[in-house]
Amino acid sequence: MLWGKKTLRALTVNMSTIDDSGLKCRYKVMFHTGDAENASTRSSISFVIYGDLGESGKMVMKGSPSRFNRGQMDAMFFEHANIGEMYKIRLSLETHKPADWLCSLVEVLNLRTGMQSFFMPNGTLATTTGAERFKDIFAVGKRLPAGVVTYKVIVSTGNAKESNLSSVNTDISLEIQGSHRVISKLLQPEKDVMNFARGSIDVFDLECLSVGSIESAVVMLHPRKGRVKWDLKYVEIVDAKAMESLTKAGGGAAGDFASKLLGSSVYLENAFGVIDTKERTKRRIKRANYPRGFPSLEARMEDAQMQILGGDGPEGKSSAPSAPSLPKPSPLALLRLF
The missing domain is CATH 2.60.60.20 (PLAT/LH2 domain)
Structure with a gap:
């Protein structure tokens, strides 16, 4: 009886293609x-x-x-x-x-x-x-890897009188849920600056792999002790590099407008009012349309500073003047973006 000739084949494995992230x-x-x-x-x-x-x-x-x-x-x-x-x-x-x-x-x-x-x-x-x-x-001898991006996270705290949370008594982390991956980041204050005070706008830079399209996020409160309440209004997440490119191309307010239009920034709204840690320490916030006439970041920061310095007016509202509306970009500026 004759046996067929056997052929041995070498199997080559490309180690770089193996997913060992888990x-x-x-x-x-x-x-x-x-x-x-x-x-x-x-x-x-x-x-x-x-x-x-x-x-x-x-x-x-x-x-x-x-x-x-x-x-x-x-x-x-x-x-x-x-x-x-x-x-x-x-x-x-x-x-x-x-x-x-x-x-x-x-x-x-x-x-x-x-x-x-x-x-x-x-x-x-x-x-x-x-x-x-x-x-x-x-690390010694290492640089920022390819694929890592910087997100600018803008957090707005309202003026509700019961809001007593700040970075002094509570740590806050943000779980961003994207189409590519989910990442969780601690929103850590710079140096000795107090964040999340009533009427404040706080800006954080988060460095991570791109998460893709963002539809929602989960805000997690970690009180150091006792019960805290937080009047979170919204969280805005901006692709910092894309925003910078659009601002250079469109110029100032036009770049800010184009960033919202083209989806390189997202607006996540807290539609459920004050977060009370006695009831919950997490709150999911979902993507929503930007409010009509939404001001630029610079205008919002100026307005928040005026509110903190000027104090509260009637019914817990600031007596400071409101921020100016976002100027409409010229047609020429918009054409330069495309």
Whole structure:
């Protein structure tokens, strides 16, 4: 009996095409406190690690007399889905009391994939006025990966008298739900600035992979203690790079108008009134049409500042003059956009 000739074929696998974004990984983070006078801290330290496949979310290492001492290395472990190549870390002091910390080096190691990054902070973290409560630090030898975009998030807080939330008593995170992916980001205040006060407009820059078309978001409140209420009016999410290009092409208000028209900015409305943490700590806000005559960001910021300085008028409304309406772009400016 004759057997047919067997042929062996080599199978080539392109490792770059394998999707390992859902891979469960264990991370080791090592904090090196500087060897200098007053380098130590008793404060808790929080951090967020950014990778080309996602981010770690906020992690906290609690302070104690045995941690973050001069010349000492402290390590912690956590498990998370694979965030890929780690290119940036955000370090923060988790206290509003006077505190500072000199961190000389942070090492992050993915124990499953072997990927490792080194971050070297420049200077001291501190909670004193004018100092840096947190730092964004790029990894040594690494840059912003392709596909990462910056969203400008504009948050409007109303003037309801019962609204007592601020960044001093509550952390707020935003889960943006897009057609490509869902990302969750902490809206962290800059330095010692208080956010989410009554009548304020707050602007945050969020750096992440593009989420695609945005239809809704979930606002999550994390009170540090007690019951808080928040008169959230709306959240506006703008593709910062697209907005900049349109503004350059159309000029000022025309670029702002075109950004809304072409969908590079979305308006998410809170249609359910004041959020009370006694009842819920999450609120879904859905995409809606921009209100007629919606002012530019600059006009809204000016109006919010006037409200805060001028105080409240009758029935909880500001006595400051309202912001001017968005000027209509000229036909010539609109033609330059296309």
